Amino acid sequence: MGYLTNLRNALLGRAQASSTFDLTSMTPAQVGEFLRIGGSMETASGVSVNDTTAMRVAAAWRCVNIIAGTVGSLPLDLVMRVSENVRKPAVGHPLRTLLTVKPNPWQTPSEFRRMLQAHLMLRGNAYARKVRVGRDTVALIPVVPDRVQPCQLDNLSMEYRVTLRNGSQVRLPQTEMLHLRGMSLDGVTGLSTLSYMKESLGLALQGENSSANLMKNGQFVSGVFKHPEQLSKDVFDRLKASIEEYRNGGARAGGAMILEDKMDYAPVSMSAVDLQFLQMRDFQRYDIAMFFGVPPHMIGATDKATSWGSGIEQQGIGFVTYTLNDWLVTWQESLKRDTIPEAEWEKLDVRFYPQALLKGDSKAQWDAFVKGRQWGVYSANDVRALLDMNPRDDEAGNEYAVPPNQTQATAGDPAEPPVGDPINEPA
Template sequence: MGFFPRTGSTAASAPRAATQSAGGGTLIVSPEQLEEALRSGNISAAGEAVTPERALRVAAVYGCVRLRCTGPATLPLDIKRRVDERTRADASDHFAYRLFRRRPNQWQKPHQFKRMMQAHVLLRGNAYALKVPGVRGTQALIPLHPGRVQTKQLDDLSIVHDWTRKDGKKIRLRQEEVFHLFGLTLDGITGVTPITYARETIGTSLAMGQYAGKVLGRGARVSGSLQTDNQLSETAYDRLKESTEEFRAGGDREGDFMILEEGLKYERISLSLADLEWIDAQKLSWAEIAMFYGVPPHMLGMTEKSTSWGTGIEEQRQGFLDFTAEDDFTMWEEGINADLIAEPDVYARFNRRAFVRGNIKARWAAYVNALQWGVYSPNKVLELEDENPREGGDIFYPPPNTAGDASAQSKDDDDEDDAAANRQR
């Protein structure tokens, strides 16, 4: 396959790809043909090119990616320091704290950066960011498009990333120069994306969506034929065409009668509801896509075959947090600890308590239990609620179980002795 620029008169139009007479292959003569050739390996059996951008046109794919990106993007990412075996403190002076709580680079906010990197993992299998060195550590993370990065493992087992710039120049980056995130992997150095293995399902959904649009766009509810043994005059034909178009447009004429002339007979051939039930098959492909991404179908609005009440939904939500969101959090935490933080006593951790920020009842029920059992002090609760401490609020209430209290145990023994004396009398 050769790449030739268009010159002369060919620049005014987009010629079609031509087959070479010698040597075979395809001659690429336009950017559109180059894009088509590069995407040809992603063609599904349904005839649809399934790329990350086109896959997002499927509502189920977009919904799954959006939901999977929400957790890492919205939960606070804390940078902690181990003071001793039992004490932890916020490492707000660490450069990683500034990157993930203030600004990862000059043009992105932490929420935008984390959401974009997570989307790259879900749609392309890998997410890359160039680490810009500074005096006190990495001073910025510059995102690299995964389609322009090729990860390799050399003979000495070291990892390198070959990055192709927009001008076509290739730059080799060492492993320590890149912040690399990936989830499921088959070779240990790069990740795979659900789109790779869900290509047929996504391609089928794309094809069904296009076909449904064409059917409905052509007026599936009009659907009839006009027959006559006579030849229509030009005037009658024009009138018939005009009235037919009015009926196809709907509006006030919807459900009205059509006046036929010149012996025309109407024969209904519209699609029945049974004929249109094939559209429901698209829900099956959506359920399969949800399975690929580990998202409960009810979170995509598919509640026909599952309960939408009470503990059923709550259990499914908890399953999503335990088996899907937790996997994403672990990927981020281990990636930051391995690629960005060199100090052994500093680590990154998502604040999972933030999941109940919007549920004030659940949040305060947890606080009450923590206060009752002496886990939190009142000032600790105020701190978690971003409120100022109060005087005398650093006390810890004793738990209701006082079995280990010596004075309480002595009182219990005295009560037993008094009871025994009364029985002897």
């Protein structure tokens, strides 16, 4: 009965909010979409935008897939702070297994992070319910953002009202929920990207629908045949058969067509209206990429100059610096706040390793290793560890080189730092 009551209330609320609500004429899929997004995601172009329809737009799919895939594939580890400058992996800590091996019974760490990052990008919030045994978190169960209503209590703590699949609702304290929050204006709920970019997505979806209808109805034609009078049935049938033969290819394809009975042919070129339609569809790709902070070249839009830099390499660096790093910091700080006990905040950290992005560019990776070895940042064994190789057998593998602007006599003096950061320098 609780589920039916919630369904009835949802229907009544949606009906009052929408002047076009007609349950009797809706398909089951349309009812589900209406209940989930209501009328709030209806766009001026007439298209309802939600997670499913948004991902049908190629530019949106690519942007979400690039960022979520990168967050999911980057190495992540739980590290222990031995001293102010010394850190090492927190081997044996139960949370390390949770983050790096098995977050829940059915997902790998990359699948878990990819899913929550997609939620975070589209809805502005991502949630995972914590399964706890004593003080330790032993599993993270992802929760669809539409089922969660975050609120702040009078004592400033957070409470999450989660709607279960049977329609009932439970209230979870902050200690039982992992909450990844995007940019927020109230500090409680992240801003939904879909809500702010719905008009751009609506235009893109309508552009695709219009193109599909034009192709379906045959309104993209190369020319027309004109005749001063009405064609007889025999002439029409011969003309139609001749056109079909040329259109289907064969030996006569590309040759000249003989017109009979005072018939004339007029080619049809693309009109200015058609060109503007194509330009609008092209513009939507850049608009969507701007919302997600992805360089246009990464979604296949390479026909315009951008403000990201003068070359592809600079645009890639801008993506890591201004877009990806923001998401990585959100993950690191949220995981530390919600999964590490407060008593261990001083000695435990969650860290991503963005230098793994260099693996796609062997030249940049080896340049970084050479600089690190040259300036005494890396030893040979440090480099071998980053390449997932065993250390050298001799002690020389642990030696650090003296920077080239120092001699043994002045090795204690501070060295002039190298240009750039050889450790985290992005590809």
